[in-house]
Amino acid sequence: MARVALDLLGGDGAPEVVADAVATLLSEDADIDLVLVGPPDVAAELLRARGVRLARVDVLPAFDIVPMDANPLEVLRIDASRDVPRVSVMVAAVAVSTGAADAWVSVGHTGAAVTAAVLACGKVPGMTRPALAVVLPAIQGPVVLVDAGAFLDASPETLTQVAMAGWSYARTLGVRGPKVGLLNIGHEPGKGDELRSLAFEELASRLPPLGIDFIGNIEGGDVAEGLRAQVVVTDGFTGNVLLKGIEGTVAWAAKRFGEAYGDVGPARGVVREVAGGDFAGGLLLGVNGVTVVGHGSGSANAIRACVRLAARAADRGTVDMTRNLFASLAGKPVADGQANTDDEGGS
Amino acid sequence: MARVALDLLGGDGAPEVVADAVATLLSEDADIDLVLVGPPDVAAELLRARGVRLARVDVLPAFDIVPMDANPLEVLRIDASRDVPRVSVMVAAVAVSTGAADAWVSVGHTGAAVTAAVLACGKVPGMTRPALAVVLPAIQGPVVLVDAGAFLDASPETLTQVAMAGWSYARTLGVRGPKVGLLNIGHEPGKGDELRSLAFEELASRLPPLGIDFIGNIEGGDVAEGLRAQVVVTDGFTGNVLLKGIEGTVAWAAKRFGEAYGDVGPARGVVREVAGGDFAGGLLLGVNGVTVVGHGSGSANAIRACVRLAARAADRGTVDMTRNLFASLAGKPVADGQANTDDEGGS
Helix, strand or coil, X not given: CEEEEEECCCXXXXXXXXXXXXXXXXXXXXXXXXXXXXXHHHHHHHHHHCCCCHHHCEEEECCECCCCCCCHHHHHHHHHCCCCCCEHHHHHHHHHXXXXXXXXXXXXXXXXXXXXXXXXXXXXXXXXXXXXXXXXXXXXXXXXXXXXXXXXXXXXHHHHHHHHHHHHHHHHCCCCCCEEEEECCCCCCXXXXXHHHHHHHHHHHHCHHHCCEEEEEEXXXXXXXXXXXXXXXXXXXXXXXXXXXXXXXXXHHHHHHHHHHCCCHHHHHHHHHHHCCHHHEEEEECECCEEEEECCCXXXXXXXXXXXXXXXXXXXXXXXXXXXXXXXXXXXCCCHHHCCCCCCCCC | CEXXXXXXXXXXCCCHHHHHHHHHHHHHCCCEEEEEEECHHHHHHHHHHCCCCHHHCEEEECCECCCCCCCHHHHHHHHHCCCCCCEHHHHHHHHHHCCCCCEEEECCCHHHHHHHHHHHHCECCCCCCCEEEEEEEECCEEEEEECCCCCCCCCHXXXXXXXXXXXXXXXXXXXXXXXXXXXXXXXXXXXXXXXXXXXXXXXXXXXXXXXXXXXXXXXXXXXXXXXXXXXXECCHHHHHHHHHHHHHHHHHHHHHHHHHHCCCHHHHHHHHHHHCCHXXXXXXXXXXXXXEEECCCCCHHHHHHHHHHHHHXXXXXXXXXXXXXXXXXXXXXXXXXXXXXXXXXXX
């Protein structure tokens, strides 16, 4: 049974919406052992108000958040240097690094969560930059979009690492021989800006010898179809814009299609289903601990989905599989000197 | 009655799908005077096969296209130096620059169309880079996404020009006091990569004195809602990925929602309506001639929508309004030395 630490203080609706998710998880998901990370008195009051027996959930004390306008690295470096950290994402990430929990989840500030994971758990050897992987329920099956917003300063080298990590993650999801595509603005080689042009060359030369099928450029319109590629590689800026654009369009479609059918019910059902599935959160690839970052605006249902995603990743040993696959794929270390030395926070 | 030159040779389904669009336009859109640009014998045969009387449509002879793997600027500079150009986008753009047509449309290679427009029609003073503006049918009303793929090398300066051009275009669409947002990965100031961070400062300092309401950063998820901003400013790479991502998601939604309702008909109706509306093509802002670039995969219905968009822009004098507004807004010339000197092609 996976033990999942959940950040009570992250997200637009925290702590109430997170507490709603806890109540549902405790009644519906008996296979998950939940640890709540936040102020014990607040947690106790919220759980009591939801009719949850306090004995059913452990609470790890945490009292602070990283303010939205603060530099996560500055705040969290100070917090990490305390005997006992106080910031909820740091407390949760440390719980995973010490083995007190198998996975952790936050639906707060992405940059803070990524930074806490790197500081507390460390990076997988060979990954210069962790990357957020979101599973899209595409028409042809699951598609891993990576990086969905962990880091903004991509290079051909980091995009190649991202491709490798995304490919191994897709395999742990059960996708056989996942095809990797580079998100671009045209299918032909040479399309796009300088980063894309250089990354194309790098991916085309480095992936095939590792047994990874690189199919070249794909466009934004290919992503939701999921036919050309099951792993969509991009920088964190573009990935995050696309991810949120897809979410916004699904909401648009629910309204417009609902009107066309004269009944918005089934459309809302699809939206709920998507929002409550693996799409609800991103798994951070490239850190030595299962870390799931959800959307700050997520509902209790979406937060519950993030916890389930984290538990499944822990149960399946996704991080170990990724690390092992990465090590064996890499053969010789990738960007050796850089690994684990640069721990700047993301978005 | 607007006279619109239509490139017979551009697009995935050319020339047949373009000819299908011509047949529909001639029977349904009596307010548009169509000029077909392509090989006269091919045009004649295609039109005859569709039962169109040849006397009903003028044909401007053109014989070549810009190959997808070629550099449009190289190919079109050579073509522009001929006494009589041969490449269809060049012939069409020249027709507008000489007044032989009021607007032109291509659903082929975006970079080729943008380059032809710049070479033949010239740039609006003050615009260093033209930008492709696509009108999205957002929930709250039309939203102008700009740049949707004309140029990839954005700077804070060019993004400010793009914002101004997009704002004036939104006004010609009837949006009152359009609000301008910078596409980013968070709402707070300072979010995003270096370009976004610098562009935010530039937009915040330059737009308000011009009477343009800059509301700051918006996210991908805000675009399809259309509440925070009616003008979404971004670089051509991100804009193109988002645009195609939205299209792909609409197709995804038609399938998933259609299944949820047990009847895909109304969903397909919404898709057809969107694909056959203003969304079908982008208006190129910043060139001295009405230029509409459609999606290469567009149906005959979408191509017809592009022609209607071009005709409306010509009838409303959108280019003149944009140019006048731009000149008056700019007060002093923007990036004066650069205007009209750099005519490199786009994507």
